[in-house]
Amino acid sequence: MKANILCFVFIWCVVQVTSSEFPDELIEDYMRECMDELKLDKSVLSKMFDEKFRMVHVDEDGKKLLECGIKKGDLISADGKMNKIMLMKDIINTIRLLGKGDSEKMAEEVYKKCDEGNADDDHIERIRHWSNCVLDEIDKM
Secondary structure, three states: OHHHHHHHHHHHHHHHHHOOOOOHHHOOHHHHHHHHHHOOOOHHHHHHEOOOOOEOOOOHHHHHHHHHHHHHOOOEOOOOOEOHHHHHHHHHHHHHHOOOOOHHHHHHHHHHHOOOOOOOOOHHHHHHHHHHHHHHHHHHO
């Protein structure tokens, strides 16, 4: 009996440590619209991102959410170019939420360091790569 209780407590601890909920403050309005339209909750985001908010796993729901977010957020234009104005807003918001300093000045530096990728590549993969680069650069500051 003691072994069963100990095993349960251990499993519970592992689940608590390894599961993290995506913070509401990092969910942009356009993503909330997509979540409502697609009838998804933020658990989809929590599964996509690790504890440092790196995009690590994108399942089918995650792909649908990202495709919607890319369109609604106007993150990538029809010609495949990334929308600097919208992406800068996201960078500034992230820097502020992480308390990393002068967000506008830092955002410009971060934006310049992160490659936009090839316009012909998959949009989801480009955004994943770009998002992870942004967070890596912010962490270095």
